[in-house]
Amino acid sequence: MTDPLLQFDDLHVTFVLRDRKVEAVKGVSFTVEPGQVVALVGESGSGKSVSSMSCLRLLQEPPATYPSGKILWKGENILQMKAERLRKLRGGEIGMIFQEPMTALNPTWTCGAQVAEALELHTTLDAAGRKARVIELFNQVGIPQPETRYDQYPHELSGGMRQRICISIALACDPKLLIADEPTTALDVTIQAQILDLIKRLQRERGMAVLFITHDLGVVAELADRVVLMRHGQVVEQGPVAEVYANPQHAYTKGLLACRPRLGVKRDRLPTVDDFMRA
Amino acid sequence: MSDVPAPPRLQSPGQLAWERFIARGSSRFGMVVMGLIVSVGIYAPFLSNELALVWWDKNGLSFPAFADLFNRRSYQKPHDLFFNVTALLLPPLLIIQWLVRQHVRISRRILGMVGIVVAVGLLCWAPFIPGKNGWTAAWDHRPFVEQNIQTWRELPPDSRPLAVFAPVKHRFDATYPGAVLQSPGTHNPLTGGTYWLGTDAGGHDVLTHLFFGARISLTVGLVATGLAFFIGIIIGAVSGYFGGWIDILLQRMVEIMMCFPTFILILTVVAMLDRDIFIIMVVIGLTGWAGVARLVRGEFLSHSVRDYVVAAEALGLPKWRIMFRHIMPNAIAPLIISATFGIAGSVGAESGLAFVGLGDPTTPSWGVLMEQGRQNIRYPWLIYTPGLAIFIIVMTLNLLGNNLREAIDPKNHR
Amino acid sequence: MLAYVIRRLLLMIPTFIGILIINFAVLRLQGPTLVEQMQVTGGMGEGATAGGGDRKVQGAAKDVENYLDRFRRSGNDLPAILNLRGFYNTADYARWLRDTVANGRHQDKPSARNKLEKELWLAGPQAVAPLVALVADEANADIHALAVQALTYCAYITLNPRDLSGLPASELQRIQQRNETLRNNRILHTNTREAGVTVVDPKAAEKRAVLLALFAEPQIQAEYAARSGGALSAMVFNTGFVDFMVKLATLDLYSESRKEYVFTVIADRWSITFWLNTIAILIAWAVSIPLGIRSARRIGTLEDRTTTTTLFLAWSMPSMFLGTLLLYHLCTDTAASKAWFPNRGLSSDGAMWFPTGAYLLDLLWHAFLPLVVLSYASFTALSRYMRANLLEQLDADYVRTARAKGCSDDTVVYGHASRNSLITMITLGSGLLAELFSGALIVELIFSIPGLGWLMLEAAVERDAPLLMGSTVISVSLLLVGILIADLLYAVADPRIRSRYV
Secondary structure, three states, X not given: OOOOOEEEEEEEEEEEOOOOEEEEEEXXXXXXXXXXXXXXXXXXXXXXXXXXXXXXXXXXXXOEEOOOOEEXXXXXXXXXXXXXXHHHHHHHHEEEEOOOOOOOOOOOOOHHHHHHHHHHHHOOXXXXXXXXXXXXXXXXXXXXXXXXXXXXXXXXXXXXXXHHHHHHHHXXXXXXXXXXXXXXXXXXXXXXXXXXXXXXXXXXXXXXXXXXXXXXXXXXXXXXXXXXXXEOOEEEEEEEHHHHHHXXXXXXXXXXXXXXXXXXXXXXXXXXXXXXXXO | OOOOOOOOXXXXXXXXXXXXXXXXHHHHHHHHHHHHHXXXXXXXXXXXXXXXXXXXXXXXXXOHHHHHOOOOOOOOOHHHHHHHHHHHXXXXXXXXXXXXXXXXXXXXXXXXXXXXXXXXXXXXXHHHOOOOHHHHHOOOOOOOOOOEHHXXXXXXXXXXXXXXXXXXXXXXXXXXXXXXXXXOOEEOOOOOOEEXXXXXXXXXXXXXXXXXXXXXXXXXXXXXXXXXXXXXXXXXXXXXXXXXXXXXXXXXXXXXXXXXXXXXXXXXXXXXXXXXXXXXXXXXXXXXXXXXXXXXXXXXXXXXXXXXXXXXXXXXXXXXXXXXXXXXXXXXXXXXXXXXXHHHHHHHHHHHHHHXXXXXXOOOOHHHHHHHHHHOOOOOHHHHHHHHHHHHHHHHHXXXXXXXXXXXXXXXXX | OHHHHHHHHHHHHHHHHHHHHHHHHHHOOOOOOHHHHHHHHOOOXXXXXXXXXXXXHHHHHHHHHHHHHHHHHOOXXXXXXXXXHHHOOHHHHHHHHHHHHHHOOOOOOHHHHHHHHHHHHOOHHHHHHHHHHHHHOHXXXXXXXXXXXXXXXXXXXXXXXXXXXXXXXXXXXHHHHHHHHHHHOXXXXXXXXXXXXXXXXXXXXXXXXXXXXXXXXXXXXXXXXXXXXXXXXXXXXXXXXXXXXXXXXXXXXXXXXXXXXHHXXXXXXXXXXXXXXXXXXXXXXXXXXXXXXXXXXXXXXXXXXXXXXXXXXXXXXOHHHHXXXXXXXXXXXXXXXOOOOOOOOOXXXXXXXXXXXXXXXXXXXXXXXXXXXXXXXXHHXXXXXXXXXXXXXXXXXXXXXXXXXXXXXXXXXXXXXXXXXXXXXXXXXXXXXXXXXXXXXXXXXXXXXXXXXXXXXXXXXXXXXXXXXXXXXXXXXXXXXHHHXXXXXXXXXXXXXXXXXX
């Protein structure tokens, strides 16, 4: 059996602060196969973002520590990688996009330069080649007038456009895996749909795997092959999306699914997860 | 679920910040140093005096140094009177504080304490109102020359009354013959004391000067900062809450004040007026409000659009009430931090002014001593003593301000 | 970009005017008034006649005239913003003089004293015609003595240093002769609250006749009328503020303590302060940026903690203390050590004749410690800011994006975060400029460097208002230029500002 693309094996993440320790992730295990879309779902503070950030070791160390567990990238433990190898991994093999497109771009660099930097780090293209590739990427992610955008600064673009720039940074070097950390949370609903469509299209075109972090169950149903539910730093339930939605095992999952508002169903008030947890 | 953490003990943000603040060793150190400086300022007449603290002769027991506290011939400035009153008032006040600690909230107790101090401070001005000499007659005594250490030493040893003297046997306003620029450790034949830190160019004991200088520094810090905050809070609040052209106008004023090198402005004003320590304090206060106004305005701007203020407006509360009862409490934390730095700044400004020769020559300020050090460059005790004193008080206040900031706003720091 | 510069410049105009107004208001607070000075010198009190003799009185009058000269040259004789003197008539003056007689001239109330002074002794040419009419009227015999004295002071013409060289000799002589006549014909009298005015001058009638004859000449009347101008225009334009602004604009401020025009004095001095401050800023930035970056990158290590603590202590240390310590330990010959650095000035005696290399070395040797003290205050603050700000930037989302695309730590710090830090630092740096100017004052004082700061200090100690005003205006202008440069740098560094104004 071949190694999965990415495998979380009993990952623990602890933040050691001055006066106390916070265990953010307490034994998370799941896998992402090549070409698969895995949704990591959970409420705020459930440890889903921390798990995804530790894939690229983006957490400040210290305070973050990894007392036990492994994250395997094609069989290689990310948590023990040398800095040099880690830099090749970041951007080169795994691309990542974040929640806040408004602040995720450097305000003093032009958009083109920020994408080209990724190419400069991971490819051997010369300056002209990089520019051509960036403009091609801009076309792919649906940025109109890419030549103009290349020389513009982030503050001159809208939130949706900035998220597209972020996506093109993440995809610049054809990564095998894209980690999307709530990429649509900070955007307008219409823009959200566009960005989701874009991610779905790019995933199909490139056949790459996507680890999609969200708290939106509707998005999961639309996009993902597998779903991993997290709560309080632990995995509550995981499995193929259809299976989990049809037949939730855990009380929390049942609660979450029942709490979704539905068209045509009138209620006095929407139930909360706690209603189900108490039962 | 069983592993959900228990909710933490309920605490107000203020209590949490205080716990974070006091948990740091440097905060406790700073508090102790500040406490020491304040105590030295308050009890300076008992640390350094020629009069006996206790005097027992054939006429009975008397306490000349205590009686002298309210003698205008000895203490000629309002701040001296204030510290003298505080010296007597502080112990009973602290005892009352301790007794009522179970029944009265800490914020009320602090407010009460501040109120009493301010009231005493204002009352201490009364005898200095010009033209109202009736006020002053009550405490205008002759100095207690008989119970002085100099007279005591002149008596033959067997007929001397029993007396307890202060540890430093010099008066802060006394000029001793032959005591100009004496090095530390020189003996004073008149009082039998030693100039532990030498004497200055005017023949005063430097250590005594240092004790009484603490009073000046503390008064300058509090009065100047208090005034600056009073003006700054009002201007900032009005500017931030009302907005519009009032805001534009006031912001222009703030900008002008920020552009003006404050020290030069203070210097110009003081040069044109009399060199009186209270004029200096007021001028430092009048020039220091711009930063406070800007800070308060920022807080008001960010809060005046929040829902709770909109709700209060919808209730029809009067504007001043919304401003000072609803929005102001949110601005208190940054104001406390800024006040700590403000006091340090005022102390620095006053000593700087004295250092360039524009201080009040009649008060024993540390800056005046430092100026003497600059002019008599070969006498290092005149540089080190006031320099270290200013450095320590400024450093301590900065330290407390820094730690307060980190305690109140932990995310801004590591 | 040009639009941005113009906008910043326009915004500075109200600031500059505001500063001028504050400055003007402050200088109006000026100390002893003319009446006090007259009492001190005995120009108008009993002292004038106590010793008897015309010569002594003339000496005292000369003192008052000198003081009057100072007032007029600094524009302090004029009301601050509204001059109503053109509207006073003979009856007004008669009333005030009778009040003076009734209340005695030793007024305790400052407001009454000010009124007396501003409306009688300082009123100048505008009061001449009404006072002449008053003296001529026999009905006012009771106040003739005082009126004549007021008239002689008001008609006295202050000659500015520029007039001395500019006016034709005959004209100059004519004015000086008339001043002399006025001085010789001042009526001497005693004045007490109880007695009212007692004229003791035996030649009073004679003197009055001489003065009346003098002011009867139409040519002289025309001259004073020309000097006073119209009542309405004088109300607005013949005021202290306008006078100050005009003198400032025409570089006409005159320093009494130095007997020199203010801007001539400043011209010799401002460049020293300018260069010292500029070099100090450069040093402060050159040291603090790398130090801040280094400290932030090694956060939590022993090195970072040592640096942070040292910077904190240094930041709390007043520069006057450091300066005086350096002066004592390094610039003073003592038994323990010899002086390593000079203790005053920026060059040795005769340094002008040194060869260039030696001259520069000498300059460096002199300027080293002042520069250390001057840059030190900004450098501690800047390093602390830089560290804190870089840490904040390193927490920012865009840094995470940069790391996620595989940037090395160096690229993240130098390529991404530092540049953004510097933008914030420019703002903070321009805020520190004002403090730098205050610091320059103390440093120049400690090391006896004849710069603008020291000049300002001397002016303050001597209460030389025009000099103080001129040097403050120059410092503030230099400061505003510094702030403007910082604004420009800010716009260059930050595309968000740049694009808004291009």
